[in-house]
Every structure is written in C-alpha cells, then in structure tokens.
Amino acid sequence: MSFIFCAARFGRAARQKPLVSLCVPVYGAEGLIGRFFESVLQQTDSPPVETIVVNDGSPGTKDLGRIVKTYTKRFKERALPLVFLEHGKNLGTLEARRTAVIAASGEYIAFADPDDELPSSALRILYETSSASSADIVHGAGTVCGMEGEPDARVAAFAQRAQNVYDGVLTGDEILRTYIVEHSYSSFVWGKLFKTDLVQKAYGEIPFTYCTMAEDMLLYFFIALYAGTYVGIRDAVYNYRINTGISSRRKIADxxxxxxxxxxxxxxxxxxxxxxxxxxxxxxxxxxxxxxxxxxxxxxxxxxxxxxxxxxxxxxxxxxxxxxxxxxxx
Missing domain, CATH: 1.10.287 (Helix Hairpins)
Incomplete structure (x- = not known):
C-alpha cells in the first residue's frame, strides 16, 4: 500500500486524528514484537491508526526500547503514530491495556499481543464493517499457529476457540447472554474492534487488578454488558501464535x-x-x-x-x- 493511495481513501493521514487505536501490552515478548510491527506496516487500505505500546515492566525493557525506537522512524515515514508508554513495574495485562485505553485517541480500539500478527486486510475489514453497521463490537475470526513440538490436539482445540464467532448480529442483553450462557462466541478481545467509549465504560467497572490469566474474560464481560450491537463476521482478522505468551503451558519453578x-x-x-x-x-x-x-x-x-x-x-x-x-x- 502506498501512502498516496491511503490518503486518497481516508484523507491526509498525517493531519488526521486516528480512527483506530491499536493497544499492545508487552511483557517478555521483545524478541517477537518486530514481526508484529511489520504486520501493522503491511496493512492495506487501513484507516488512520495509532499503535500504543505499553511496556509492562518487562525484563527486556532495554531491548524493547531500542526496537520501538527503530520502528518509530518507519511508522513516522508512513504517517502512523507509534506511542510508547511504560510501567515502572509489572502490573499485569489487564492494567497494561487500561493504560493504553486511557491514552487512546481513536474512535475505535483494537487489542493485540506483541507475539501475534495482523493479516494485511484486518484493520480495513474491521473498520469498514463497524462503520457500515454502527456496531459497538465487530468480531472476526482468528487463525492459530503452533510452535514446533506443540501437540496438534492443543493447537486444534485453540483454533476452534479462535474461530468461534457468532455469524450475525446480536443486540442488547443477548450480546452477553449469547457469549457467557450459550458459549456461541469467544471472549478473546483480540480479533475484535470496539468503540472506544464502550471500552472506557467497561474499565470504569473494573477496579485495579493484577491479572495475567482470564483477563480477556473480565474485560469482555463488562464490554458485552454495556454494548448495544455486536456483529460477527467470518473473515480472518488475527493470527495467534500459541505457546509464546504468559498463558503457555510451561514448567513453573517459582x-x-x-x-x-x-x-x-x-x-x-x-x-x-x-x-x-x-x-x-x-x-x-x-x-x-x-x-x-x-x-x-x-x-x-x-x-x-x-x-x-x-x-x-x-x-x-x-x-x-x-x-x-x-x-x-x-
């Protein structure tokens, strides 16, 4: 995608407020975030987007800062703001996302993990669907890649969850009930686009919490509670890499x-x-x-x-x- 083509579609990105804030918490994934940044740079026909990276007291802080500095220059060349925020200590994924949400200036919010990637048309598909439907939540499918040696059964089970999307429209109370009672779609916050004010309202119900497990469920519960319209689509909008993050099945020695x-x-x-x-x-x-x-x-x-x-x-x-x-x- 050339900058000129993007400008013709969405206006002069360098002068335009971001429409989408892409929120990325980082803890211990410094060696993989470059791949994620490349996927953001390769978005085609994307709406104006800002990427907000929150260093959640990561042990690789120096390396992360160096990588972000390098990519900030490349993002600037494409008129794509790259915001880098830091916690003095590890507060957990939920709070790192809260920091990014507070800083977000876009009309919409998308969440991503630094060890994953976005398909090249992800942001365009999510934004165009939300814009056309005025939905509070747009939910697309995810694809899953396993690390070498990862059992095929575990990858397949996770892939089924990532592809669990309600194919259609939900409104009002049925958004929460269809998810949590009927299990008709997943609570992952990645692979979705939300109206920013909805996510901010949800965080208003959540006290400060150190949480690195099931944090998607907590945040999505309150998002779904307050949402007016959900639209599910079958398009693949997220590439998840299993067994690289904190939730992986690793030996626990402390x-x-x-x-x-x-x-x-x-x-x-x-x-x-x-x-x-x-x-x-x-x-x-x-x-x-x-x-x-x-x-x-x-x-x-x-x-x-x-x-x-x-x-x-x-x-x-x-x-x-x-x-x-x-x-x-x-």
Missing amino acids: LAAWQKVCSASSVFTIILSYLDEHPDVGSDIREAVKALGRAYYADNLKQLEVCVDPSLKAEAKALLGEWWGMEIVP
Whole structure:
C-alpha cells in the first residue's frame, strides 16, 4: 500500500486524528514484537491508526526500547503514530491495556499481543464493517499457529476457540447472554474492534487488578454488558501464535510465576461481586460465571499437577486455596 493511495481513501493521514487505536501490552515478548510491527506496516487500505505500546515492566525493557525506537522512524515515514508508554513495574495485562485505553485517541480500539500478527486486510475489514453497521463490537475470526513440538490436539482445540464467532448480529442483553450462557462466541478481545467509549465504560467497572490469566474474560464481560450491537463476521482478522505468551503451558519453578496462574480467580471475584450488586442482570448469567470459575479452578489444579516443580507443590497448593477461596469453588 502506498501512502498516496491511503490518503486518497481516508484523507491526509498525517493531519488526521486516528480512527483506530491499536493497544499492545508487552511483557517478555521483545524478541517477537518486530514481526508484529511489520504486520501493522503491511496493512492495506487501513484507516488512520495509532499503535500504543505499553511496556509492562518487562525484563527486556532495554531491548524493547531500542526496537520501538527503530520502528518509530518507519511508522513516522508512513504517517502512523507509534506511542510508547511504560510501567515502572509489572502490573499485569489487564492494567497494561487500561493504560493504553486511557491514552487512546481513536474512535475505535483494537487489542493485540506483541507475539501475534495482523493479516494485511484486518484493520480495513474491521473498520469498514463497524462503520457500515454502527456496531459497538465487530468480531472476526482468528487463525492459530503452533510452535514446533506443540501437540496438534492443543493447537486444534485453540483454533476452534479462535474461530468461534457468532455469524450475525446480536443486540442488547443477548450480546452477553449469547457469549457467557450459550458459549456461541469467544471472549478473546483480540480479533475484535470496539468503540472506544464502550471500552472506557467497561474499565470504569473494573477496579485495579493484577491479572495475567482470564483477563480477556473480565474485560469482555463488562464490554458485552454495556454494548448495544455486536456483529460477527467470518473473515480472518488475527493470527495467534500459541505457546509464546504468559498463558503457555510451561514448567513453573517459582511461586511468583504460580501466583500469576492463580490470578485468574480475581476475574471471578470481581464479576460475581458485580452480579451480587446487580441481581437484575440474571441468575442464568451468575450460574454461567460460576461454572466458568469452576472450570478455571480445575485447570489450575491440572497445572499444579503437571507444571509446578515438585519441590513447590505443597506451597503452591496452599496459595491456590488462598486465591480461590470458597465462594466460587465450594
């Protein structure tokens, strides 16, 4: 795509406020973010977009800063703002995204992880669908790539989730209910385009939370709660690379890493507290949330058995009980 062609379609990008804010939290993926940046630069017929990178206290801060500096020059040549923000310490994915959302100046927000990529037409498809429908949420499909040695069954299972899109239009209460009760589409926040004010409203319901697991579910619950219109499309708009991020099935050799796994419990504590205060949302919603909480707890138990170093298992089991408590897991 040439800059001249993009300008003819969307106006002079250098002088135009971004229409889409692409929010990218980074922790420990410095070696992969260049590939993501390349996918942003290769977007065809894209609306004016700003990319907001939040360094969430990453151990590779120096390398990340150097990479961002290099790409800032290339983005500037294409009139694409690249904003770099930093946390002094690791606050978790949920809060890194909050920082990006606060800084966003676009009418729409898209989320991405730095170890993934965007297909070349992703932003155009999402934006044109949202613009034509005035939808609060546009949801496209994702494709999944596994790392070498990753079991084919796990890649296939994740691919099924990434492609779980409701093919059509949902409105009002059915947006949340169709997701959380009927499981008719996924809660991943990547692969979707949201109106910015909707995401900001959702974050207004979420207290500061250290969370690196199930954080998509927490954020999307409140987005879906307040959304007026959802449009699902079958187009592939995201390329997800399994087993490169924090949620990967890796050996856990310290309790700090284990607490990140247990942080999924915070998601259900917050949602259930909200539902306690708003019983009008529906008992079926509450029961569905509790069922998901039990499933996450069961998965944590499996990770305790398979991933945690044997010398840490006793302490890890005690921490698991402290995090989850008895409200969700009787």
